[in-house]
Amino acid sequence: MNALGIVAAFAALFVQYVSSSCTKFIPVDISTGKTKTYMRRVESDNVYSMVPLNGTCIGDVLNHGTLITDYPEGIMSSRKVTVYVYEKTDPWTGPFEPAVDxxxxxxxxxxxxxxxxxxxxQRFVMSSDGTYQEVNYEFQDMDICSDNLNDFVAEKPRKTHSGGVIVKYFANTFKRIGAVKCGEHVLLERDDSIFMRYADRVNNAWDIITVPVVGKMFTTSFFPVAWEECPYRILDKGSTYLDVSLIPKTKYDDILASCGEKCLFFDGCSNPERRFVDVVDNSDVISMGAKTHCVNVKLQTVGEERYLAIYSQMLDGNFETAYYVSQEGGRFVPHKPKPINLELTSEKVDENIQVSExxxxKTYTIPSPNNLKYTIGAVTYKNEVLVGKSFIENPENLPYTVYERKVVVDNGYTTIRTVTNMNPSTEVTYITNNEGVWSYTPKTLDVDLAKLNTKDPMFNITQVTDGEYQIEAADPRTNIGTVKYKGQIVHRSHPNVLKTGLLYRGGEIAVTSLYSDMQVVKTKYLYIQGSIDDDENRFVEQYKEPLTLQLEQLLGNELPEYFCTEPHGKYTKVFVCQDEFGQTLGEVNFLDQQIVPTHRYFKSREVYVSSEYFLDNVLVKSIxxxxTIVIDSFTTTPSSSALSFNRHTKQPIPVDISPTVAPHKAISRIQDGHNFYYHIKPEYSINYRIGEVTYHGKSIKADDDSAASRNVRVTVESVPNGQKTIYIGIADAGHFGHKSYMLTGDAELHDVKEVQRKPVDLDISFRGEHNPAIAIGITSDTLSFTVPWTHACEYTLANVVCTGDKGTVYKLYSDLQLDEMPEVRVRSLNEGSKAIVSITPSKGAAMYTDIQTTDKGGLKVKEMKANQTDGLFVSYYGQL
Structure with a gap:
């Protein structure tokens, strides 16, 4: 195919297509010129398209009866087919040799x-075995700053309506434009989701039109600037650049703030209509934001030196920081402060570190202006590393740069705040004393709301409105733990919670928990009457209603009003923005295909969808x-069912639970008294998960490759004879289910075995006694009695009873002989005069019981067969 043929082919491809929904789909054979239902339309000498007739649409696509691609019935609206004819001598670059006629x-x-x-x-070519295979063309990178674009196919220049001149450039045959560059600067990156790209040069500006594999085509524009290294910058709506040479001319007064002596801060992110992306010094490029959403900039002058800090919010949602220095008016070059290690128990402290008390x-800092040249590196206590291990073990090849570190020692608590080049500032606290070093978590305070009063010094109690109170711990080193009401557990304490807030009003408790990785979980509890007869009242969890997300609605701006979106770098974030205590994002679907199901143990969920390359990448973040954060990551490929969602495989990392073995950088270890908690840090949870559990290299629990996330809890208990017993709780959150294990062994874990399950008696009324391990929740008219799944492996359901209003205990099931702790559901019917109990263990037959009140105030219990009543208990939360 010659150059003119290529241009005509692309022109045919991008005739505007109006989508309509068909009801009649017909098979189309591209070898047939015309039938009653379709015809071949010639676009150029070497290109033709297939056009359906008489109100039909293209279904299966064939060639001489050989299937090219089939028609996914019921979900497709319409289809367009274009055929390009090439000679055997054309420079084919595909992965296999095409079959020729x-x-x-x-x-x-x-x-x-x-x-x-x-x-x-999709793009198909017949292979030598006679079947059609999908292919992608090779990339051909384009330098729009080059004077020589002869490697690309160009249309004849033509005038625009405004009088300008436009020239279209296409990649060569069997290629697609990949990265768009300006010299060494990448302006637009390659991406496997590019179906094709072409470029329009309009006078001295460029429009790059990208057609993705999935979604609508989009245009990225670049316009000329007088910069030496790169004379083009992206025309991004609302984006601009900061020229540090213009700062004395007050061009940036509206986003300028003082940050100290000879220190200026420029807020380039707060105003979406004026986002700073690039930073230059007159015509000298300092930083270009090809991967940047916006930057904040700090400029400090010390003598003849100028220091520039650029804080970037990246398109992928991450953060990066870079330092530059200019000496005696010269060019800005990358700069890293020199690290100084700090031993907290040493009397000798480097002269550049200021110690104030x-x-x-006691506070350790490097004050300005020396903090531009130096930074605190590793921090140790009695030679035990608190932070910055790499500064000691591998100082020549550091995986990150520390720009600022502040250490505060307060009565045995050591808090370290760190700013690095990769993430927002982090803060970690340790307990440091003569006995050693421990990770710190706030001390929990249990609270019984029935006994609480506004004068309790342990809590800050604020009356919001009449009968409505907001409750928090008064001391910042403490936090609300287990919440009770009249001795009964309402809300359970969880590890790794930094702050818990309660909103308490008659009949309702709203709990907001902030975790150390800044995740927020919201839970509501209702004060309700039990399901059986004239039962008592108690607080139970209100299970959130799961809302289904259909991803195709996102592209058409058809999302229901309870979903909101916001840009998150190169992603669009989808989340529930109405009644967050009562609703949560549940299953995620595309058309009729389920990507992730609903699970009740996920209290919150967000979905991130790639914006420009729609559905190229989908992240589902569940909490x-x-x-615990569980991230499921998917890439997509076209398939006979529209799209295949391919789950990203995470790399398992073994964890050694010996306290003397340092965990992998991706694993967080938190100590709370005699408990150690291990989990993957959020920033690593896309690519990693905890795998095998070991102790000094000895295998304790093998990896489970079906798990999306694994958490490990280690508890050390001392017995009266001075011996220690180790308990190891392992919780695997899977893609479609979950498992938990409880193991035990001696202090050196020579003999490890599963803990024998404890039998539990369960009373489905609120009158009787309740094992504190049992959690109660409600959805609609159905009560649910469970043991939280992370601890369910420790118990087995033994007996199920119901206490009547006169104290009589009625047995529903006795000595069940189950090797598990299934959920027990109670559905109330006829205003409390009748209820149906459902027990559906994972092994064995389901059990159903009908309970009715009698005229004499007693209870009538009748076992039911598993028939039509099964439908009453198909929970939209998934079976526990």
Missing amino acids: EDSLFQVVEVESIYKNVPIR ADGV SDDG
Whole structure:
């Protein structure tokens, strides 16, 4: 195919397509010129398209009866087919040799299928075995600053309506434009989700049109600037650049603030209509934001030196910081402060570290302006590393740069605040004393709301309105733990919670928990009457209603009002923005395909969808009631069912639970008294998960490759004879379910075995006694009795009873002989005069019981067969 043929082919591809929904789909054979239902339309000498007739749409696509791609019935709206004919001598670059016909020709068939306004594009070529295979073309990078673009196919220049001149550039045959560069600067990156790209040069500006595999085409524009290294910058709506040479001319007064002597701070992120992306010094490029959403900039002058800090919010949602220095008016070059290690028990402290003390609180900092040249590196206590291990073990090849570190020692508590080049500032606290070093978590205070009064010095109690109170711990080193009402557990304490707030009003408690990784979990408890007869009242958890997200609605701006979106770098974040205590994001679907199901143990969920390359990447971030973050990551490929969602495989990292073995950098270890908690840090949870559990290298629990996340809890208990017993709790949150294990062994874990389950008696009324391990929740008219799944492995359901209003205990099930702790559900019917009890263990038959009140005030218990009543207990939360 010659150059003119290529241009005509692309022109045919991008005729505007109006999507309509068909009811009649017909098979189309590209070898047939015309039938009653479709015809071949010639676009150029080497290109033709297939056009359906008489109100029909293209279904299956064939060639001489050989299937190219089939029609996914019921979900497709319409389809477009374009065929390109090439000679055998054309420079084919595909992964296999195409089959040629007797005329030494072969065809490339491009199919665009519309699924409820979501276009999906595929390219097929027949291989030598006679079957059609999907192919992608090689990338051809384009330098728009080059004087020589002869490697690209160019249209003849033409005038625009405004009088300018436009030239279209296309990649060569069997190629697609990949990265767009300006010299060494990458302006637009390659991406496997590019179906094709072409470029329009309009006078001295550029428009890069990208057609993704999935979704709508989009344009990225670049306009000329007088910069030496790169004379083009992106035309991004609302974005601009900061020229530090213009600072004395007060061009930036509206976003300028003083940050000290000879120190200026520029807020380039707060105003979406004026986001700073690039930083230059007159015509000298300091930083270009090809991957940046916005930057904040700090400029400090010390003598003849100028220091520039650029704080970038990246398109992928992460943060990066970079320092530059200019000496004696020269160019800005990258700069890293020199690290100085700090031993807290040493009397000798480097002269550049300032030590101040007030009211018994000792603070270590490097004051300005020396903090531009130096930073605190590793911090140790009696030679035990608190932070910065790499500064000691591998100072020549540090994995990150510390720009600022502040250490505060207050009555045995050591808090270290750190700013690095990769993340927002972090803060960690340790207990440091003569006995050693421990990770610190706030001390929990249990609270019984029935006994609480506004004068309790342990709590800050604020009356919001009449009968409505907000409750928090008064001391910042303490936090609300277990919440009770009249001795009964309402809300359970969880590890790794920094702050818990309660909103208490008659009949309702709203709990907001902030975890150390800044995740927020919201839970509501209702004060309700039990399901059986004239039962008592108690607080139970209100299970959130799961809301289904259909991803195709996102592209068509058809999301229900209870979902909100906001930009998150190169992603669009989807989240529930109405009644967050009563609703949560549940299952995620695309068309009729489920991507992730609903699970009740996830209390909150967010979905991140790639914005420009729609559905190229989908992240589902789920948060359990204990703050565990589980991220499922998917990439997509076109398939016969529209799209295949391919789950990203995480790398398992073994964890050694010996206190003397340092965990992997991706694993967080938190100590709370005699308990150690291990989990993957949020920033690593996309690519990693905890795998095998070991002790000094000895395997304790093998990896489970079906788990999306694994948490480990280690508890050390001392017995009267001085011996120690180790308990190891392992919780695996899977993609479609969950498992937990409780193991035990001696102090050196020579003999490890599973803990024998404890039998539990369960009373489905609120009158009787309740094992504190049992949690009670409600959805609609159904009560649920469970042991939280992370501890369910420790118990087995033995007996199920119901206490009547006169104290009589009625047995529903006795000596069940179960090797598990299933959920027990009670559905109330007829205003408390009748209820149905459901027990559905994972092994064995389901059990159903009908309970009715009698005229004499007693209870009538009748076992039911598992028939039509099964439908009453198909929980939209999934079976526990």
